[in-house]
Amino acid sequence: MKELLTNLRLVILSVLLCCVAYPALLLAFAQMVVPWKADGSLLTNEQGQIVGSAQLAQAFTRPEYFWPRPSAVNYNASATGGSNLSPTNPRLTERARELIAQYGGSTAAPVPADLMAASGSGMDPHITRAAARYQVPRVAAARGLPLHDVEAVIASASEVDALRVFGGEPLVNVLRLNLALDALAANNP
């Protein structure tokens, strides 16, 4: 009986420590020091409406936007996930064929691999800079812009982070890139 009481006390104390004090301290820290990140890095437009999260991919299908990596969950940020298709699964090859057709890939101009492979979360916000460059002709044509203007936006939107310092491929955040494109259009009507 006494031992049961000790169990109960241990439950209460550990809950207070781990489930009340610990998250409360973190909440206070996060909301005071980095409130924007702590709320999910949400981006807003000039009217103050939320347009997405800088950390999450969203669907882009129109030709005038850069397209993100494929998503097994169609960019649903409330039910995320990967394709879980194995390398020997014919469905994976089939999906790649459809995507290649969409991008108009050919042996002369193979589609960058990151645009063919779904990310683990289905929400990868990045594509490689090579994958962004690959889409420049389509985006430029749809927007009626010269190629080098679009190239310049990619260069300005490329992220310099630790990954690159350690020799990784330069990455571009697709949502930020598309916002920069829209801003360009708004400034030069």
Place this chain on the structure above:
Amino acid sequence: MLEISSPMLVIGLSLGLAWPLGAYMRWAMDPSESGPRRAAYEALCTRLLGSPASSPQNWKRYAGSMLLFNLVMYLLVFAILTTQGVHPLNPDAKAALEPSLAFNTAASFTSNTNLQHYSGEVSLSYFSQLFGLMWLQFVSAATGIAAVTALCRGLSGRTLLGNFYQDLWRATGLVLLPLSLIVAVLLILAGTPMTLDGAAVATTLEGVTQTIARGPVAAMVTIKQLGTNGGGYFGPNCTHPFENPGFWSNIICTVAIVLIPMATVWMFGRITQRMRHAAVIFSVMLALYLAFVACAAITESAPTAAFAGLPVGDAMNLEGKELRFGTTAGPLWAVSTTATSNGSVNAMHDSLNPLTGLLPMAGMWLNVIFGGVGVGLINMFIFIIVAVFIAGLMVGRTPEYLTRKIEAREMKLAAIALLAHPVFILGGTALFASTAWGAGTLNNPGSHGLSEIVYEFSSAAANNGSGFEGLGDNTVPWNIATGVVMLLGRFIPIIAPLAIVGFLAAKKATPESSGTFRVDTWMFGTVLTAVVLIVGALLFLPLAVLGPVAEHLAI
């Protein structure tokens, strides 16, 4: 350069931090010469917890208290999950879980497995995540640390193994909580959300509505890594940009996965005062770990076979991976998370190249390459007993370990602990592969389908929690079968070793002489490695051949 630098960073940091942490854990868990402040703290804890938390226990009482508290843990969380709808902190109005799923989930988090047949952001309220699952992530990890501390005390010759309640409280308050605060602050700075607001609703640039699930993510992600729990806040775990926002968060998380299991080996050396022996064990684990990491990095650098012959640019297998972590981050994590019984992922294991997929499975089959918090070393202890026994037989002497003779009773218990693991994996796989219970839930055809079943049972038995997640595992047969396997796979390999050390400690110590079989030499390290590989892996060779190897050869 990135291929090398990211593993070097992770392994270098964890090796460097494990040493001081081992010394700290010794101070926290088994204070030998405590000053007046520590004595006052312990007195306060005894007042708070009551007198049953102060008297030292023999192995039976220790194991009994552990089982009792774990039963309480299980029942409380089962109750929370089945009544989820009426609790506070539920801004997105999540309903109660179906009973078999609640059983599986409560068993999974009680046993430190964190196999998830639900998807976090879809099914659970903030209350369930924080007060149910995150609480279990702390106290189940603390149970592991408590158990290994008791084992160390027994091996240093004490017949009383300490007090479970006291140990659990020390592990929670002095080890896990301070470490979690440090790591969580780093993750928050790296961009992991920490909020109690409900989901955000965005209107995308193309005018579509996107509902963005968020929550107190940083708190849970931290303890899931440090406690080798692995249960993510979101369904796809640490591939999700909110759980793992970038390069540095990925490095921090990978270090957090292996840190405490590494430090535990040094704590063992300090408590038993056999640092050279601990160094040999550490080296065996490290050698296997490095070999696994190297193999995985090499096999995963190949492109996926699915794109062969298509006009796709050259790159490693990127299916199921995120770009922001860098190339070797996926295989490094896959090995780390299964060598330790963590089970979180930063790439989808189902989509790994076939031979890379074999390495996480092998890590779970052995379950001793640093292993889960506390239990990794306990598993290794069983292999050590077997290695000492075999070495003793080879030279024709009564085997002894740390001055105590190993006899029939100890060997029987070791055999039970050792064989439980393959029985659960092989038996479960046989049952589910031959019936619609398993065959009807596969996401991939052929050998890979078998691998999905093998992986699921390996993950449950090893208390790992990762999966070939294509498997449609939220069915009543899967929930019940893996739930039972997780509980047995947790407690048999803890209680049998505690019994062994209880028996050993009660024996008369034979003074060490020049004839003593030494366990602090490279020779013993070699014998131990061979025993781990032969006894641990050979049993699973047929599964490896029928699953991943057959798939590889079919490409």
